[in-house]
Amino acid sequence: MALENSVFPSLPESLSLPVEEKGEGDDVEVAADATGVFNLSEELGQIVTTETPSTPPLLAKVNRSFQAKLAERNAQANEPRKKVVQEKERGRFGWARARRKRQRYVEKNGRCNVSHGNMRETYRYLTDIFTTLVDLNWRSSLFVFVMAYAVTWLFFGAIWYLIAYLRGDLDHLGDETWTPCVHNVNSFISAFLFSIETETTIGYGHRVITDKCPVGTMLLLLQAILGSMVNAFMVGCMFVKISQPNKRAETLVFSKHAVISLRDDKLCLMFRVGDLRSSHIVGANMRAKLIKSKQTQEGEFIPLDQTDISVGFETGDDRLFLVSPLVISHEIDSNSPFWDMSQSQLQKEDFEIVVILEGMVEATGMTCQARSSYLADEVMWGHRFSPMMLLAEGFFDIDYGAFHHTFEVTTPSCSARDISLAAARLDAHLYWSISSKLDEEPTLTNEASRQPDSVSANSKAGEPTFIVGEMTDIQEQTGQGELNGSVATVQSESEA
Template sequence: KRKIQRYVRKDGKCNVHHGNVRETYRYLTDIFTTLVDLKWRFNLLIFVMVYTVTWLFFGMIWWLIAYVRGDMDHIGDSTWTPCVSNLNGFVSAFLFSIETETTIGYGYRVITDKCPEGIILLLVQSVLGSIVNAFMVGCMFVKISQPKKRAETLVFSTNAVISMRDGKLCLMFRVGDLRNSHIVEASIRAKLIKSKQTKEGEFIPLNQTDINVGYYTGDDRLFLVSPLIISHEINQQSPFWEISKAQLPKEELEIVVILEGMVEATG
């Protein structure tokens, strides 16, 4: 049997590779979507790196403030008021940065009111820390809540069939949901992917044609509680009208079925 490379694989992933992308900066202009689209291992690596870098950055600034003010030269001096009490090196400055940004507040290292630059830095780190938290936690939440795994419990029939139904020749396939939580506002549509040559001689290798599965009658909107048979009538408006039974095995075409809806449990 001749094997044709698929445009969309059985697991729903498009068999398309984007190459020779010159304007890669466009990915950075939409950094949130770029991070969400990354694989989990890169997401977790960036998550750890962002927090570590911010803690190290502000820890360095806290240490520089203490160093410039001369706090390092008066460690243990009860007559000296440091910017941050009990800050005696970069490690303690790094720990204070973590405690400040994560609002842990152990109480051992405390900023004093004799250090205006420290108060300003505290405000800046608190605000920027909240922004980093909102961005990174939001990114992880969207990543976790993506319904990719939900599609694993939506089952399509292995084969589509062409047969008579109510006296009409129809292309039919079945779809079902294995979960008890249903897909809300479910709708289905289908595309025929096939090469085409226009009257002007232009060759379109991946031309997309709509396959009517009940758009005009409302049959494309599904109540997917039990398995349903999706039917497409092969009439004069159908893209299969001019394909005979003998020609069908020789045709290089692909049918892509798209099922859309909202997950009842998560929305």
């Protein structure tokens, strides 16, 4: 007897044992000497052939052992090649190609991977110049901050130098009888320094404006007003940028993986969130979105369609008291987008789960938002998060070393719909198969035996009749008691 190497490439040597020859219609059995008996007639089917050598059993055992070793060697040689083929998909012309990794919509650090292009109404950025400056990166913000002051100082310094030049103050530098507009302004550098002293209200006393220059007085007032506005604007921008609440989100962490396992006999999608700071997030609220492209019934293709994932909005569980790390759970019910998804189907899906945590920073009172995402290959089926809270002396100790750690648990690989149907069938089976205490009384049995005519009359009329404690053929055909019609028993009203 020989086994096909292409179907079973790595068979253990315990199967290479003497084979007893039987008739054509009999099953073929493979016996083991000291390890047990293996019956491969039902599992292998047509793969087992009937070519049995006519050598003694000892010689057959040696030959089968050699064939098994040769088959195992060939299987080991072909094993890496098969793995490469399984990891790659077939292209248009049948060529193997690597599976393209999904592009993230939201990065793990919360940054949205979206680039806006071909925007023609760019003037809208100038109408909201404050927000535009706040949204700039730090390099651009520092450049704008320095240039705002440097340009105003240079601009008003040039005007002060122009006034001195037009009035002729530069031509009467040594003349004590001449009253200049500004004392000791004899060059552009001195005019620039006077502009800095005026706008920053330093006032060293060496350069001072006189009362013989009304133009200089008006310019002094204008520079003082504009300088105050520039100070307020730029200092406000820098303060808001430094105290931005998105920096507070850096200490809000999400688990690297999401898990799917049973919780209270219900299949749930779970992930963990925690706060590294001692100051709390006031009014923390959790939301989750499923990002997946779909096509409507009318044929419209919607790229990156957003579907809401309930994390306790109906029950209020989405409002968190984030003092210690929490495991956020999404119950996979009939309203969940994962209702029909099994473990095997999860490995083939292409989606992204975006989780959003919002709340108010306790120290500043500003609203903070932290984001993260999970791809399909980052959702672990049959896992559960490890506990990380310990009871110390007088307080609770949180071990953040186990924040991302998970362990495997027993979880069915079928979808939540199949689990629900199996539970419903089990309940229906118990309802119709378990006899009640009334059925065990002899009076009810005698009463049922006394009324054969009524039972036969109902059956002849086409109405299904069910006897309590028994199961008819109609019940077995309809899935153990799942019927749409009414159920009639032979109990009388007085006995009921």
